[in-house]
Amino acid sequence: MALLEVDDIHTYYGNIEALKGVSLTVEEGEIVTLIGSNGAGKSTTLRSISGLTPPREGSIRFDGDDIAGVAPQDIVRKGISQAPEGRHVFPRLTVRENLDMGAYLRRDDHSEDMERVYDLFPRLKERERQKAGTMSGGEQQMLAIGRALMAQPKLLLLDEPSMGIAPILVDRIYETIKQINQQGTTILLVEQSAHHALDASQRGYVLATGQVALADDSDALRQNEDVRKAYLGA
Amino acid sequence: MRARFDEFRRWKHSNLVLAIVLLGLAVLLPYFFDPRASFMNNAVLALAYIVMALGLNIVVGFAGLLDLGYVAFYAFGAYSMGWFASDFFNRVNGEEGIHLGAGQFASTLPGIHLNFLMILVIAVIICAIAGVLIGLPTLRLRGDYIAIVTLAFGEIIRVFAFFGDDITFASGYTLTNGRDSISPVDQIDLPLFKEFDSAFSLRPYYWFALAMVAFVLFVNFRLRDSRLGRAWIAIREDEIAAASMGVPLVKTKLLAYATGGALGGMSGAFLGSYYNAVNANQFQFGFSIFILAMIILGGLGSIWGVVLGAILISYINTYFIPDVFNSLPSTFGLDFDLTQLSFGIFGFLIVLVMVLRPEGLLPERRRRLELVEHIGTGDEQLYEVRA
Numbered sequence: 001m002a003l004l005e006v007d008d009i010h011t012y013y014g015n016i017e018a019l020k021g022v023s024l025t026v027e028e029g030e031i032v033t034l035i036g037s038n039g040a041g042k043s044t045t046l047r048s049i050s051g052l053t054p055p056r057e058g059s060i061r062f063d064g065d066d067i068a069g070v071a072p073q074d075i076v077r078k079g080i081s082q083a084p085e086g087r088h089v090f091p092r093l094t095v096r097e098n099l100d101m102g103a104y105l106r107r108d109d110h111s112e113d114m115e116r117v118y119d120l121f122p123r124l125k126e127r128e129r130q131k132a133g134t135m136s137g138g139e140q141q142m143l144a145i146g147r148a149l150m151a152q153p154k155l156l157l158l159d160e161p162s163m164g165i166a167p168i169l170v171d172r173i174y175e176t177i178k179q180i181n182q183q184g185t186t187i188l189l190v191e192q193s194a195h196h197a198l199d200a201s202q203r204g205y206v207l208a209t210g211q212v213a214l215a216d217d218s219d220a221l222r223q224n225e226d227v228r229k230a231y232l233g234a
Numbered sequence: 235m236r237a238r239f240d241e242f243r244r245w246k247h248s249n250l251v252l253a254i255v256l257l258g259l260a261v262l263l264p265y266f267f268d269p270r271a272s273f274m275n276n277a278v279l280a281l282a283y284i285v286m287a288l289g290l291n292i293v294v295g296f297a298g299l300l301d302l303g304y305v306a307f308y309a310f311g312a313y314s315m316g317w318f319a320s321d322f323f324n325r326v327n328g329e330e331g332i333h334l335g336a337g338q339f340a341s342t343l344p345g346i347h348l349n350f351l352m353i354l355v356i357a358v359i360i361c362a363i364a365g366v367l368i369g370l371p372t373l374r375l376r377g378d379y380i381a382i383v384t385l386a387f388g389e390i391i392r393v394f395a396f397f398g399d400d401i402t403f404a405s406g407y408t409l410t411n412g413r414d415s416i417s418p419v420d421q422i423d424l425p426l427f428k429e430f431d432s433a434f435s436l437r438p439y440y441w442f443a444l445a446m447v448a449f450v451l452f453v454n455f456r457l458r459d460s461r462l463g464r465a466w467i468a469i470r471e472d473e474i475a476a477a478s479m480g481v482p483l484v485k486t487k488l489l490a491y492a493t494g495g496a497l498g499g500m501s502g503a504f505l506g507s508y509y510n511a512v513n514a515n516q517f518q519f520g521f522s523i524f525i526l527a528m529i530i531l532g533g534l535g536s537i538w539g540v541v542l543g544a545i546l547i548s549y550i551n552t553y554f555i556p557d558v559f560n561s562l563p564s565t566f567g568l569d570f571d572l573t574q575l576s577f578g579i580f581g582f583l584i585v586l587v588m589v590l591r592p593e594g595l596l597p598e599r600r601r602r603l604e605l606v607e608h609i610g611t612g613d614e615q616l617y618e619v620r621a
Binding site for chain 1: 461464465467468471472474475476477478479480481482600
């Protein structure tokens, strides 16, 4: 059984149906990518899974439990955490305080996880006591990912980790994403810049207007003529 | 890590020392004044307002929820006193009255007379519930919209108080006395102490208010440094991020309203007894602004700043405007009292603070960052977060 099974979910913003029956699965240990253009429903899919905008219809099974409509904090507790689109670090908290907030629901000692995050992103260690709002976009993205890891997720949701970041840093961040995955965290990734995402992932889904248009191995998607035209700029 | 921890402890430590020194000095203060001096009256009011301002600071300063209806909690607190410590329900128990731990004199009167400490507990419970009730409709709202809903809530409560003399229930009791006072209200009576008598000395009221301030300061510092305090700050900083981290938005926001309200209710009950009267005219919208001005002047979210702001605004209101500068207009040949301009003066002060020192007199560390060093995400709200 897959770690995450999203089955025919419909999610609305008010009366606008943003997802019109999205289904996907993520196996344990995988990196899976959602690609698609603006407004295709990529972020909404992640927000449906993390409970920020729960789906009105359909089911989401995680680790054997139905989590559609469950409160966000209970979903975090079950082992899904998210680095939201636009990073959303706490600007006036220090890097360290941001990481502490990531472990908000945990009552045990989380210093080991903090060391792990600092190992993954040495830059964060250097900036430990700096206000998050004063850092560059790339550093904030590292912090957003690191903060999500502090919850010890089984499944990590990453929303556009390359958005607004210097190209050289994008490579670095994707290296680290692969590293996080090798350490045992399953990852579901949303990305507009499909190049990096398809490189890093094993499988991918193409979303268009709130529906899954294509689902295949990442290699196959990269060869696909339509995908190349629409998302890889080839 | 180690160094940071020590720094943190030193900081906490210095707060404690500061609190003890200030409270110690404050305890001795009444001995320098006549027990009935108007200074004492002003001091008692200042202390009661500190309690209110610290309560509102939890909602507005910590959790970032702009509450313009805080006067409602003053009303609930004061009416707790009016209902349960006066002859308002004068026919209960065959005009004998119900007395529970009330003072000697009050125990001979008809109506319900409970011990003041019980009334404090009742006021806290009523206001915590009222806080949750006002919190519920604002959960999906942000910023200015919260302000409007809470403002309306404050007005609804005032209107109910105002026309409460037309609202009858049970065997002809009314809800309030409307614009007429519920009076006299019992003096404070505490176990082991002599009954308070404000006609004779204001000192006991002063010390009792000081004890409330000490308690509320303790609560504020503990909350700020707690898990809940971190959750409040997280929500204030970025609601979406807070939700993603697993901060339960509903519970965390409602707890802010409930705690803030409860402290307002405490102070309200105290003021009900101190004024010896409860009537609807006390609960004007302007009072919410009065308290809000204190925390803005002092520094939103900064506990010591709020204390300072409350003292300053309170003394401007009770001393400088009516006693010191009241005849100022007439020296310019103008025919009005300065007290008529009170709210204009508070408004002017807020504008002045906003222009000269927007972070307040003793700003909270984080707010100084936002306003002086311009660190923050701005107002972009990407999505509506599920409340």
